[in-house]
Amino acid sequence: MTLALHVTGLKKAFGPTKIIRGVELQVARGERHAVIGPNGAGKSTLFHLISGRLPSDAGQILLHGQDITGLAPHDIFNRGLARSFQVTSLFPRLSVFENLRAAAMRTHGCGHAFWRRLEGFAPLRRRAEEVLSLLGLERRRDVLAGALAYADQRALEIGVTIAGGAETILLDEPTAGMSRAETERAVTLIRRVSEGRTLVMIEHDLGVVFGLADTISVLAEGRVIASGPPDQVRGDPAVRTAYLGAAAETLA
Amino acid sequence: MSAPAQTALARPQSGAALRAMLPWVLAALAALILPHVVPGGFGLSLLCRMGIAIVFALSFNMLLGQGGMLDFGHAVFLGLGGFLAMHAMKLADAGWWIPLPALPLVGAAGGLAVAILAGWVSTRRAGTAFAMITLGVAELVVAVVLLLPSVFGGEEGLSGDRSSGPPLLGVDFGTQIQAYYLIAAWAWAAALLMWLYTRTPLGRLANAIRDNPERVGFLGYDAARIRLLVFSLSGLFAGIAGGLAALNDEIVTAGNMSPEASSAVLVMTFIGGVGTFWGPVIGAVLITFLSVALSTVTDAWQLYSGLLFVAMVVWAPGGISGIILAHAPVVRAGFAGRLAPAYAAMLPGFFLALAGTLGLAELGFRLQSVRNGASPRPVFGMALDPQGVLPWVVAAILLLAGAWLLRRAAPAAREAWQEASVMAQVQ
Known part of the structure; x- marks a missing residue:
């Protein structure tokens, strides 16, 4: 079986500080995979390396068996991997609808056309409408993204990530800063948008992680120290000492 | 979906399309009527300058307002488009069959070619680095133009006679009114094309790289490539303005592409407002009027347009169109x-x-x-x-x-x- 994502020996240092120290990560096609770990473990850096935002120092990243190491972000996207950002990264002066439409343009045959009307791309418009209703933002359709409430911006962040229909999706702390109710709404949304796709997400909220993930990888000090089904990871003694600590007591 | 539902959907769309075209119909009518309302040859030549400035400012706003690119050397594309058009005009003088109405196309080709070359360097970067590269390129081009007097005529520039070419349908464009209608037609068409462009995939991508160039990369697009395409198209339209300037003035000099000319288009675009498509039109009309009307009355007119610019930057960064846009809902x-x-x-x-x-x-x-x-x-x-x-x-x-x-x-x-x-x- 080809893995959706296969990371081997990945390393990244910023100056003398080694952030990623040889990460091994295997994500099976179609699974929901959570990456957890204490602050500073290198989770976001790992996402930056996989998505091409940062170049790695060593190691290899395979996407469905294809080597994507060292490719530019747009090349990686065009091979079927999309990502969201921990700090919301939208097009603030475009409307919600235009954000979604821009996000889906690449995969709906728009190219760089300046001789065809955007309105003429009917499947593109339908896709943007579809994601809009998936997000439950129909009533915010023509509001500028920069003027949205925080939770709505976070939802749109997910919408922009999935609008292009990428097979593999990386979500970087999709529920960060959300209230209980907002988190529940976000979890429902993530469950729906990851249907039939491969999802890798960084998440701090362990309730969300254990409720959503098929597999959990624990990142600590730049290495994956455990990876497996939630029950196995929960019982792993290395994980308990390295990360879960007091939280493990309450979960057990 | 059933057939009646489809027509019901189609109808409001065509209604919206009609409404969207209304300003263009009105603009065409205004362009037809204006020369009969505005007094004398002075007014007519003012209208011609306004038409050229509108095209130039709109092409500038393709970069600044729509694409988030501050080009400090935009007059280079107008100037080189103008020089190329002037060479074509001279060839027409020499007996080649080049009808005058086609000169802006020659200008467009010149503007496009130079923009591709300059953009190949400058659009690799965004933001401040991009702006500084355009400044350097502009200085470089002006220096080269002055270094090659055999091609660009040195300090005096190149001049020609627009009426000595082959007449088209009996019109030789010798009179100012004939030149006006030619300029008005070209300005209208160029503005319409630039507006249609804003509604294309590339037009929307330009907005996206303005707002957040990094995210565009994670949506499958190379921001640098988008910048290069937008920059090239903008150069093309600035070249059209250059062709129009060449046939209007019958002379092109290095002054047409000077840093002053580049900052003038920045000032008029900003005063008109970069946040809307039509803002630069207001700025072009207003600043052209002020520069022509005030310069006959006072030597200090540049100071006044500078003061207006500073006042706008400080108190109304959305420009005149921004003020109008903000007040429209209140008035409504x-x-x-x-x-x-x-x-x-x-x-x-x-x-x-x-x-x-x-x-x-x-x-x-x-x-x-x-x-x-x-x-x-x-x-x-x-x-x-x-x-x-x-x-x-x-x-x-x-x-x-x-x-x-x-x-x-x-x-x-x-x-x-x-x-x-x-x-x-x-x-």
């Missing part, structure tokens, strides 16, 4: 009446400050010429001596008093505006 909601008194209360201070500023500027400009031995020209019909103390004191007092009144009236105006805009939103 019927709250204009609430704003009017508070705004009117600012007028005395405004006019006093304006009078003081004008007085100081005019006195200053006259002081220099009087020292050079000229007899003092009257200031607004008043025989004032710029070497005396009293006129300066009066002007300074006017300015200070005006500023004080403005400061006093401003909070009430701001409050009225906030109240009215909130109420308009609630409605």
Whole structure:
């Protein structure tokens, strides 16, 4: 079986500080995979390396068996991997609808056309409408993204990530800063948008992680120290000492 | 979906398309009628300049307002487009069959070619680095133009005669009115094309790289490639403006692509407003009018347009179109009446400050010429001596008093505006 994502020996240092120290990560096609770990473990850096935002120092990243190491972000996207950002990264002066439409343009045959009307791309418009209703933002359709409430911006962040229909999706702390109710709404949304796709997400909220993930990888000090089904990871003694600590007591 | 539902969906769309085209129909009508309303040859040549400036400013805003790219050397594309068009005009003089109406196409080709070359370097970077590269490229191009007098005519530039080419359908474009209609037709068509472009995938991608170039990369697009394409198209339209300038002025010099020309288009675009498609049109019309009308009245007109620019940057960064756009919902909601008194209360201070500023500027400009031995020209019909103390004191007092009144009236105006805009939103 080809893995959706296969990371081997990945390393990244910023100056003398080694952030990623040889990460091994295997994500099976179609699974929901959570990456957890204490602050500073290198989770976001790992996402930056996989998505091409940062170049790695060593190691290899395979996407469905294809080597994507060292490719530019747009090349990686065009091979079927999309990502969201921990700090919301939208097009603030475009409307919600235009954000979604821009996000889906690449995969709906728009190219760089300046001789065809955007309105003429009917499947593109339908896709943007579809994601809009998936997000439950129909009533915010023509509001500028920069003027949205925080939770709505976070939802749109997910919408922009999935609008292009990428097979593999990386979500970087999709529920960060959300209230209980907002988190529940976000979890429902993530469950729906990851249907039939491969999802890798960084998440701090362990309730969300254990409720959503098929597999959990624990990142600590730049290495994956455990990876497996939630029950196995929960019982792993290395994980308990390295990360879960007091939280493990309450979960057990 | 059933057939009736489809037609029901199609109908509002065609209605919207008609509404969207209405301004273009009105603009065409205005362009047809204007020469018969505006008096004399002076007015006609002013209209021609406005048409050229509109195309130029709109092409500039493809970069600044729509794509977030500040080009400090945009006049280079106008200038080189103009030079190429002038060479074509000379070839027409020499007997080649190049009809005059096609000259802007030659300009477009010149602008496009140079923009691709310059953009190949500058569009690799965004933001400040991009702006600085455009500045360097502009200096470089002007230097090269002056270094090659055999191609660009050196300091004198190149001149030609637009009427000596082959007449088209009996029209030789020798008269200003014929040139006007040619320029108006081209300006209208170029503006329409630039507007249609804003509704294409590339047009929307330009907005996306303006707002957030990094995210565009994670949506499958190379931001640098988008910048290069947008930059090239913008150069093409600036080249059209250059072709129009060549056939209007019948001369092209290095001055057409000078840093002054590049900053002029920045000023008019910004004053008109970069946030809307039509803002630069207002700026082009206004600044062209001021530069032509004021320059006949005062030597200080550049100072005034500079002051207007600074005032806009500080108090109304959305430009004139931004002010209109912000007030439209308030007026539509019927709250204009609430704003009017508070705004009117600012007028005395405004006019006093304006009078003081004008007085100081005019006195200053006259002081220099009087020292050079000229007899003092009257200031607004008043025989004032710029070497005396009293006129300066009066002007300074006017300015200070005006500023004080403005400061006093401003909070009430701001409050009225906030109240009215909130109420308009609630409605």
